[in-house]
Amino acid sequence: MIERMNELAKALEKSGGRAVVLVHPLYFNYHPVRIRGVEVPERPDARNYLRLQQKRVETSKFPVIVFEEGKRVEQTRKALGGRAFFVPTGEYGPKPTLDWDVLDFLKQKGLKHGVFGGQAFVCGHFAPTASARKALQDLRAAAKETITGKKMRRMGFQGCVSETMKEFLNRGLQVSLMKNVVYPQKLE
Numbered sequence: 001m002i003e004r005m006n007e008l009a010k011a012l013e014k015s016g017g018r019a020v021v022l023v024h025p026l027y028f029n030y031h032p033v034r035i036r037g038v039e040v041p042e043r044p045d046a047r048n049y050l051r052l053q054q055k056r057v058e059t060s061k062f063p064v065i066v067f068e069e070g071k072r073v074e075q076t077r078k079a080l081g082g083r084a085f086f087v088p089t090g091e092y093g094p095k096p097t098l099d100w101d102v103l104d105f106l107k108q109k110g111l112k113h114g115v116f117g118g119q120a121f122v123c124g125h126f127a128p129t130a131s132a133r134k135a136l137q138d139l140r141a142a143a144k145e146t147i148t149g150k151k152m153r154r155m156g157f158q159g160c161v162s163e164t165m166k167e168f169l170n171r172g173l174q175v176s177l178m179k180n181v182v183y184p185q186k187l188e
Helices: 005-014 046-059 070-080 101-108 132-142 149-154 160-170
Strands: 018-023 064-069 085-089 113-121 174-184
Touching: 005 018, 018 046, 018 160, 046 070, 064 070, 070 085, 113 160, 132 174, 160 174
Parallel strands: 018 064, 018 113, 064 085, 113 174
Antiparallel strands: none
16 A cells, blocks of 8 residues: 555645656666557657656655556665655556555545656657647546546557546546656657
């Protein structure tokens, strides 16, 4: 489960229910960079991506919740610093080891809005750059009905960040994106 739950609940109360949510922030350090079976070349600013995440964790006024593969939690904690709260996930997917019901539990603790970053985020059928506003608009419009994984792929969304955002929306939580803290898609 999530450690330091009382501390997280207090932090969520202080932030008005907003939290930075990083999904598999170091995924491509552990796994090949592939989207739809095609190897993705490293973005020129890939090294800067990790520094931006570290800075976001260090300076955030909101609590930071990290969805990370169970066996990678300690490595990621070391890379990002000890301030974050971790939700262990399975390997190769964002689904928490305790299932998506963990979001209902977080909602009970005061979570209202996730400000997202992490890996992998792909929208618009992997155009070199995409509009963050358009991506959020498409996701929110689709959230008016239950979003399935198949519908997400038809809309051009792929990756663990998109999947987690879908689950937030399906549970009535709000979402937004940190433009420089998603990878490999570059948002403008």
